[in-house]
Amino acid sequence: MLAFSLEPEQTAWCAELRAQAADRLRPLADKGEPGRVNRPLLAGLGELGLLARLFTSGALDLCLMRESLAQACTEAETALALQGLGARPVYAHGTAAQRERWLPRVADGSAVAAFALSEPGAGSDAAALALAADPDGEGGWRLTGAKCWISNAPEADFYTVFARTTPGAKARGVTAFLVPADRPGLTGTALEMISPHPIGALAFDAVPVTPDDVLGDVDRGFAVAMGTLNLFRPSVGAFAVGMAQAALDATLDHTRAREAFGGTLSDLQAVSHQVAEMALRTEAARLMVYAAAAAYDRGAADVPRRAAMAKLLATETAQYVVDTAVQLHGARALRRGHLLEHLYREVRAPRIYEGASEVQRGIIAKELYAMTREGETR
Numbered sequence: 001m002l003a004f005s006l007e008p009e010q011t012a013w014c015a016e017l018r019a020q021a022a023d024r025l026r027p028l029a030d031k032g033e034p035g036r037v038n039r040p041l042l043a044g045l046g047e048l049g050l051l052a053r054l055f056t057s058g059a060l061d062l063c064l065m066r067e068s069l070a071q072a073c074t075e076a077e078t079a080l081a082l083q084g085l086g087a088r089p090v091y092a093h094g095t096a097a098q099r100e101r102w103l104p105r106v107a108d109g110s111a112v113a114a115f116a117l118s119e120p121g122a123g124s125d126a127a128a129l130a131l132a133a134d135p136d137g138e139g140g141w142r143l144t145g146a147k148c149w150i151s152n153a154p155e156a157d158f159y160t161v162f163a164r165t166t167p168g169a170k171a172r173g174v175t176a177f178l179v180p181a182d183r184p185g186l187t188g189t190a191l192e193m194i195s196p197h198p199i200g201a202l203a204f205d206a207v208p209v210t211p212d213d214v215l216g217d218v219d220r221g222f223a224v225a226m227g228t229l230n231l232f233r234p235s236v237g238a239f240a241v242g243m244a245q246a247a248l249d250a251t252l253d254h255t256r257a258r259e260a261f262g263g264t265l266s267d268l269q270a271v272s273h274q275v276a277e278m279a280l281r282t283e284a285a286r287l288m289v290y291a292a293a294a295a296y297d298r299g300a301a302d303v304p305r306r307a308a309m310a311k312l313l314a315t316e317t318a319q320y321v322v323d324t325a326v327q328l329h330g331a332r333a334l335r336r337g338h339l340l341e342h343l344y345r346e347v348r349a350p351r352i353y354e355g356a357s358e359v360q361r362g363i364i365a366k367e368l369y370a371m372t373r374e375g376e377t378r
Contacts, residue, residue, distance in 0.1 A: 006064075006290075010064060013064065013068075014064055014067070014068045015068075017050075017064075017065060017068035017069060018068050018069075018071055018072050019072075020048055021068065021069045021071070021072035021073040021076050021077075022072040022073065024044060024048070025041065025044055025045070025048075025069070025072075025073045025075075025076040026072060026073045026076075028040050028041040028044045028076075029041055029073050029075035029076055032075060034196040035190060035192065035193070035196065035197070035198050035199075036155065036198055037112050037152060037155040037156075037198050038075065038079060039109070039110075039112070041075060041076060041079050042079055042083070042109035042110075042112065043108070043109040043110070044076075044109070045076060045079060045080055045083075045109055046107060046108040046109030046110075047108075047109075050065060050069075050080055051080065051083055051106060051107045051108070051109055052107040052108075053065065054080070054083060054084040054087065054088065054091075054106075054107075055087075055088070055091045055103065055107070058293070058296070058297040059231055059234055059235065059292075059293035059294075059296035059297050060290065060293040060294055060296075060297055062084070062231070062232075062234075062235045062238075062293070063234055063235045063237070063238035063289055063290065063293045064238070065080065065235075066080070066081060066235045066236075066238040066239045066242065067238040067239065067241050067242040067245070067286075067289075068242065069242065070238070070239045070240075070241075070242025070243050070246065071242045071243075071245050071246045071249075072246075074239075074242075074243065074342070074343070074346050075196065075197070077239055077242065078197045078239075079197070081232070081235065081236075081239065082113070082114065082115075082151050082152050082197070083106055083109075083112070083113050084232065085113075085114075085115040085151075085228065085232055085354075086106075086112075086113025086114045086115045086152065086156065086158075086159070086160050087102065087103065087106040087113040087160075088228050088231065088232075089115075089160045089176060089178075089215050089216075089224050089225075089228050090102055090103060090106075090113075090160065090178055090215065091103060092224075092227065092228075093176065093215040093216035093224050094178065094215055095212065097212065098178050098212075098213075098215070102158060102178070105157075111157040111158065112152055112155060112156045112157045112158075113152065113156060113157070113158060113159075113160070114150055114151060114152040114153055114156035114158070114159045114160070115150070115151070115159075115160050115228070116147045116150045116153070116159040116160060116161045116162065116179075116202060117129070117147075117162050117225055118147065118148055118149045118150065119131060119145070119146060119147055119148055120146055120148045120201075128170070129162060129163070129164060129174065130145055130164060131143060131144070131145035131146070131147065131161070131162070131163040131164060131204060132144045132145050132163065132164055132167075133163040133164060133165045133175060133177070133209070136208065139210070139211060140208060140209055140210040140211065141163070141165065141177075141208075141209050141210075142206040142207065142208060142209075143161065143163050143177070143179070143185075143204040143206070143207040143208075143209060144204055144205065144206055144207075145163075145204050146201065146202065146203050146204065147159075147161070147201065147202040147204075148191075148201045148202075149191070149199060149201075149353070150188075150199065150200055150201065150202055151197060151198065151199055151353075152197075152198055152200075153188045153190075153198070153199065153200030153201065153202055154181075154187070154188020154189060154190060154200040154201075154202065155198055155200075156181055157180070157181050158178060158179065158180045158181060159178075159179045159181065159202070160176060160177075160178060160179075160215065160224075161176070161177045161178075161179045162174050162175070162176050162177075162221050162222070162224075162225055163175055163177060163221075165218055165219055165221075166219055169219070171222040172219060172222070173219050174219065174220075174221040174222045174225070175214060175216075175217075175218050175219055175220070175221040176214070176215035176216055176221035176224040176225065177209045177213045177214060177215065177221075178213050178214075178215055179207065179209060179213065183207050183208065183209075184207065184208065185204060185205040185206050185207040185208070186202065186203070186204060186205075186207045187202070187203045187205070188200050188201060188202045188203070189201050189203075193349075194345050194348065194349070195345065195346065195348075195349045196342075196345065196346070226304075229307075229354055229355065230296065230303050230304055230307050231296060232354060233292075233307040233308065233310065233311040233354055233355065233360075234289050234292040234293045234296065234306075234307050234310040234311065235289075235293070236311050236314070236315065236350050236353075236354050237285065237288070237289040237292070237310040237311045237313070237314030237315065238289050238293075238314070239350060240285070240311075240314040240315045240317065240318035240347070240350050241282060241285050241286045241289055241314050241317075241318065243318050243321075243322060243343050243346060243347050244278070244281075244282040244285065244314075244317055244318040244321040244322065245282055245286075246339065246343060247278075247318075247321050247322045247324075247325035247339075247340060247343055248275070248278050248279055248282055248321060248325070250325060250329075250339055250340060251275060251278065251324075251325045251328055251329070252275065254328065254329055255271055255272075255275060255328060265328065271328060274324055274328065275328075277324075278320075278321045278324055278325070281317045281320060281321060282317060282321055284313070284317070285310075285313050285314040285317040285318070286314075288306075288309060288310045288313050288314065289310045289314050291306065291310070292306035292307050292309065292310035293310075302367065302371075304363055304367055305363065305364055305367035305368070305371075308355070308360040308361075308363040308364050308367075309360070309364055311350075311354070311355065311360055312357055312360035312361065312364070315347075315350040315351045315357065316351065316357060318347050318350070319347055319348065319351060322340065322343045322344055322347045323344070325340055325343075326340050326344055
């Protein structure tokens with residue numbers, strides 16, 4: 001299948017997802033409290049079978065889910081994505097016992113997962129993380145340090161935590177651990193952020209972990225983190241595309257109906273050209289996201305570059321489209337509760353999390369120079 005050509009079944013599935021998000025998930029989202037985990041919403045996602053699909057879907061299906069949900073209910077999209085980000089390492093690298101304990105509960109929405117990578121001093125430079133995993137003398141470790149900007153913290157039921165098991169080894173000395181939230185010494189605090197989903201900080205005071213808690217291999221946790229991010233980066237782009245499409249649809253409706261200067265806003269060339277630019281950029285971003293996801297699904301060698309390009313283009317595009325939509329709507333778009341007021345708050349964060357735009361440019365350049373050295377540039 002060509003990356004830019006969806007099958008009729010996929011198109012119909014996306015339409016069904018948008019309808020389910022509007023009819024069944026939007027009411028649950030509206031009852032949630034900003035900055036808190038919405039467990040009824042997670043249960044709704046579980047009842048629709050969408051959380052279980054996090055473990056069976058490829059990258060393209062993940063993108064289609066996130067884009068479709070985002071067009072109708074960004075809260076549902078984000079709840080789904082955070083479950084996937086926190087639990088996918090367990091699915092891909094966990095032991096049988098870890099998978100049996102947690103994945104069914106993630107799938108039905110009864111357990112909340114979180115991905116704990118960022119730290120106060122190690123955000124974009126993930127290899128510089130300092131959370132220490134010190135040997136306890138009995139074959140396990142004690143985790144000491146802090147994590148920050150962790151989505152779903154401090155309300156998650158378990159965390160995929162990345163800690164330094166070998167000091168001074170940079171990326172080669174990091175290990176991934178599955179840490180239940182009730183471990184002694186683990187505490188968390190909520191952070192008040194512009195984003196409506198929960199984000200918090202975690203403190204580790206000699207938190208005990210054992211070899212049974214390791215995800216993958218000791219000192220190979222950075223590969224667990226990057227493998228997860230390579231899968232989810234194109235779908236962050238899909239989330240952004242969904243928001244851009246929602247803003248574009250709202251703008252089409254508004255400019256077609258809004259009377260001004262003896263006609264409608266859509267009659268003004270300056271306005272119609274802006275709308276055309278919004279549509280152009282949204283479609284270009286969508287195609288790049290689909291191409292990156294298809295490359296991941298077929299195991300292409302250039303996934304890091306494609307994933308970075310997709311996230312970068314889509315998130316920057318969504319920022320432009322939503323901002324332009326606000327401008328064309330005027331003051332009404334800034335009123336609390338308006339779709340665009342909501343999107344305007346939501347659209348900023350994806351340019352930072354899972355690798356800021358500057359980090360994506362660095363990845364792209366690094367991959368391009370590596371290809372040049374190998375004589376593979378096309």
